[in-house]
Amino acid sequence: MTDKSDDAKEIKVDYTRLRIPFGPVHPALKEPISLRVTVRKEEILDVDIRLGHVHRGIEALAENRNLVQTLYLVERICGICCHSHTTCFTQAVEEIGGIKPSERALYLRTLIFELERIHSHLLILGLVGYDIGFETLFMFCWHVREEVLDLFEEITGNRVHHAMNTIGGVRWDLPPHLIEKVNVSLKKIEKSAKYIYDVFQDKTVEKRLCEVGVLSYNEAQELCIVGPTARGSGVSMDVRRDYPYAAYKELKDRFSVVLKYGADTYARTEVRISELFESINLIRTILDELPNGSISMEESVLKLMREIPEGETVSMVEAPRGELLHFVKTDGKEGLRRLKVRTPTLANILGLKPMLIGGEIADIPVTLASIDPCIGCANRITVVDEDQGEVRVIGLEDLRRRGRKR
Amino acid sequence: MNTIVALLATFPIVFFFSLLFEGIDRKIHARMQKRIGPPIIQPFYDFIKLFNKERIVPVTAASGIFTAVPIIAAAVSILGAAIPVVNLITGTSIVGDLILVLYLLAMSSVMVMIGGSSSGNPYGAIGFSRKMTMMIAYEIPMLISIASLSFNPCFSLAYYDVVATQIRMKSLLAFTRLSMAVAAATFLLCVPAAADAVPFDISEAKTEIIHGSLIEYGGPYLALIKLAKAASNFTLAFLAATLFFYVPALFEGYVSLGLGVALCLCLVTSLIFMLLTTTVPRTIFARLKIGQAFKFYWLIPLTLSMLSVALSIVGL
């Protein structure tokens, strides 16, 4: 009897708290991520973020494949920023091999890069609209985005996975009639982007976005937040300006880094809308200054691949979501010894906790959308217990303990 | 006896027009978004399809309540929708008055809420608490705006009395007195929340809480709940159109028009009101948060409803 009463005293269930699973399968998410949210009524008390639902073992797969195969594998890390991944990877390989792509190839890479930024930003602006229940805004943004996808299809032949990059250059040239077409489309996109900017001034949209998911300047710096999320908190960082690559070396002064100081979801959205205009201007500059020349090396890609020596390097690009980093270590025999990918979402996802705590349930989807998560990019350690058939995600603390045991 | 037969005969009419109105709403919503949109009879397809699907009752649910609630909700809202229609057709107020209609409307919402919370899903529970908060926010101004009708010397809370008065005065109620115009505005402001349309669909937010109360419902149960919702939307639009803007009154009621034409005019007016109060806001606004919606209803519609009562008492 006494035991029972003691137990009853100890277990104090707080009935005002409710633990709700948010994801991995949830209509606001296009990809699986699991948040375990503790709420009291509408207020969020605690958030536990679980990743690993999309872990496909790409890094391990890359070690068994040759460089050209890996190029296509790397493209499939993420469908939205696929060009960023391939650019980052080819840059690393070219650096190891001492290959210098032609100027025209670099400009074309940059062109696709900026088009991709427009498409990615339009996509996430639409999803922000969808998450706050503004379906018309979502439909409009995605309708404009189709314009960009048409350009992709004309230039590279694909809507989503462009497969534009190859070792030593790019695979498709930009004939003059396409330049004309890009210019016409850019005009349309610019007009629509101005309209989107106006729509985001709508009162109900502002009510949903302002003062939501605040991430202060200090927190953003401490957690190493990157990309538009950091720029929305006033952290001035942009790989394109700080460590220029591809054609950005020449175009460094032709664009400005957009900074907003609101630190909330609205500021992040504003950054993305302003970057649309920056990208449009940058593409116009690229089209005007497109140098002549060949677009790829004379030798075939396979020959180039065989000549790549053993070596290792780190390569960085500014993907639409922020700084993307590839560590590549080749084995000198066509293959890879190690590939390590640090995606922007992996950095930004840490910011979710300070953003969400203290907010409301209604804020979760839109805050999540505001960091523009690309879960496909972000999944890391998963351990599978074959005997019990259970899957666990191992945290840092666990890893340390195991390290000590050994 | 005749009344009951008339009431039962109205049921198919109500069923047909509720779903038809939903189809038109969806079509126009799509056209406003530059889309082609579903065919107008889409809700009928949805209803028949859902009705012929498997019935699943979750293990965590209280199965008795879970299965009974959709039936009650559908019955109650169809009845609620049929009462004004049958009163209008018979030209009497034998079957129920406005209080009963409003009570039936609220009842159907409460039923769906209870069903959601009995499903054992945490999102259902959140949907329950959100809907409860919303009901406190919009029911009070709505009730007061209807009650302000009875503060006028010549009106009562019997549905057909209000209509008859409009026919007698040969004018729309909202245009006869200032107090009635304010009451009409209040009622129209409350319609989107009662119809669970964006910006006030907080209790059923798809991207936030996965349809809230409806999350565990599937198959025939979902069909009934959808029907209940369509019927209550129809009732709200029909009430708004006939109580405050009874257009046939301009043509001296049935005398010059005949019953069929008068009824058609009422349906057209109610369709227009549904488009104005449900479809347009749903297209041009984002969803509000629960606190913001609550604040809105207690600041503007509640004040307006109080004003309409005050004006009625003064005699304006």
Added chain:
Amino acid sequence: MSVTARSRIKSPWLFHLNTGSCNGCDLEIVAALTPRYDVERLGCVLVGSPRHADVLLVTGPVTRQMLPRVIRVYEQVPEPKVVVAIGSCASSGSPFLGSQMIEGPLDKIIPVDVYVAGCPPRPEAIVMGIVTAVKRKFG
């Protein structure tokens, strides 16, 4: 054709399940909802709960973490239901074939009615896949 069969063909409600896809297919599914392709004209609605769905659109090569969820979501969809595997990953597992983390392809786990190949398939192909699946199963 009976009224029920016709209604089923005319109103396929979609539930989208990502099982480790790269986003490409997911984007194209969502693009199919938008004004240019507009699947709602065929009666399709993207619903949030598997209980409301008729058609299960699965993308991705089924990772180990998602395996139990795929089965659970499949069981939650009331009969009659259709499963459409979207993209090469769900259809065959490529290009992640050989990875230790992949349990797929999808037809090893749940019965699949229609495969839409492509990396990613175009929205037209996805719409075609849904229509074919629904017609074949319900018609």
